[in-house]
Amino acid sequence: MFSLLQIAVRNVLRNKRRTAITLAALLIGVSVMVSIRGLLNGLQRSLVQNVVQGQTGALQIHRAGFLKNVLSSPLGLDMPQDAAFERKLLSVKHVKAVSPRILFAGMINVADQTIFLGVQGVDPIREFQVVPLRAKTLDDKQQFASGKVADAMVVTEQLASALQGSNVPKGAPAALLAPDRDGALSGENVTLTGVMKLNMPGEKKIGMVRLDVAQRLLKMEGRATEYIVAVDNIDNIDQVAADLNVLLGKDYEVSTWEDIAAFIKQAMQRQNFILSLVASVFLILMLLGVANTMLMSVMDRTREIGTMMAVGVRRSKILGLFLMEAATIGALGGVIGGAVGSLIVLVLNRRGISVSFPGSNVPFTIQPFVTPTYLLTIVAIAGLGALLFAVYPAWRASRLRPVEALAGG
């Protein structure tokens, strides 16, 4: 067995040009697959971070039935917003921070113009402890996030331009109107301290006000419609969700970011599916190349095979020899390709790639990476695939008749 491998390796090294061509095919195929996977990993990790730390938090808590009716902003499905309730939430293991929100639909009036918008009432300090990346979307030099402007409000760029052509003067007085919890029209004065960029696709006309302003406006002092939750490690969310569910009972629903931003999860699944399609095509082309060179090799070496048979080498050994040669090339190509791919990914990781989502204008950096498991898998696939695709040429070699083979086919 060992001697067979030795001969196989020698044979591979003997015809340098043919080996080089086969290796090149494998190298390109494998390194491209590794690079694409690396890019996608980086993109997906950024996507998740962007959502979890910039928008939804790792988990959200609502009253049962809230998400089903979220479009009608049901203010009646509310919950306490006080220290006791928050202590209870923070007592759950792995919960790092929580912050209350009220989501509602309203109208904003600036000068003599009134526009509909979706509003989030948020705690100006704790909101950014749970979703720190969100602070980067604000252009008001932290005025809103400082919590020092009592009636501060920020609106999306899209809303600001709809309000005033291109820009709303900083500190512009405005009025926020909304039906209160009982449906009666209510209004509060606000000051537009700046604009925010959207970091997720979706509703574009959005504003953010301080929670206390929203509570006054909606006659909902001490109430909230949503709590966002940060966890110490994203891998613990299922555990935390289960614990919170037990703690809060059936009047509440606990959702993970995957439930809230289901489209992100779906997009990731779609990307993975497309990648595996592309990878399969690459793999098959690459392995067909291996099969082709093996077949050529069998043709070229007909005399040699005849000689081996004439001196008594068994057909099964010949079959084994050619399979071994293919596997050697496959493994070698896989390892080199994996190494080159990893190097590309590593360089890109160090550098970072700046991109932004369609429908959002907050650029962020993706850092590609691959897991060792993926690397091992791809090398194994290259080796075993080469073996599989060499079965036919090797079988052809083992079926040659010694006399004809010696005569040169």
Place this chain on the structure above:
Amino acid sequence: MLRSHVLTLAAALLLLPALPVLAWADPTADELLKKYDSVMGPENFLATIQMTAHRDDGTTRTYKMTVLKKGSEKFRLSFAEPAAVRGQEMLRQGDNLWVYMPNLKRAVRLANRDSFQGGDFNNADVLRVNYQADYSAKTVADPSRADAWELELHAKTKDAAYDMVKLWLRKSDLQPVKGEYYTASGKMLRMAEFSEFKAYSGLMRPGKIQMKNMLATQRYSTMSWDAMDTHVDPPSGKFVLDDLGK
């Protein structure tokens, strides 16, 4: 001269039997629309109105208000109850509509098609009753209702309360009995039933409208007129922004 008079007389005599027929001819769409406006939005009036909104969760909320109207372009509405909206006022001048918020001490522009105090009427339903100006009308045959004329109205302006309206006026006295309100694409948004017909300072008209929300079918609102005086002549100074809150 005499001859022509004789001829005229003869012609008149000949036509005489036809007169009752003329009187019984179907009213035109424009006549019906004019009748609707004269009943629902008399030239000038001062009315005391109650609106009750019935919400999805079964709760209700009642608003009491007075509405003052001058000509076809000017409305002013003041809320009296509940306490949460006391002091709020609404003003219409032509196509412009504002709500005055007493705590903000200023008026904010509103859209015609916004919900009126979270109920199922919209602002134009309450503060813009001028169907002759807003819609082009045609009569359509409704075999299911022999007792009423059906009108189909299409909005002439985007400021109209709805894109398309179907209106039924009963044949006996041309009072409105039913309305259906649609989007441009033909989706029914609301359905109104008019009832409790009575005379308000000599004007016969419906005393109550029930407006059903056809999108959220648990919801409906009623509006009823406690009083309506059509013999008022309010000064124009009541219908300016600066007067709100005073």
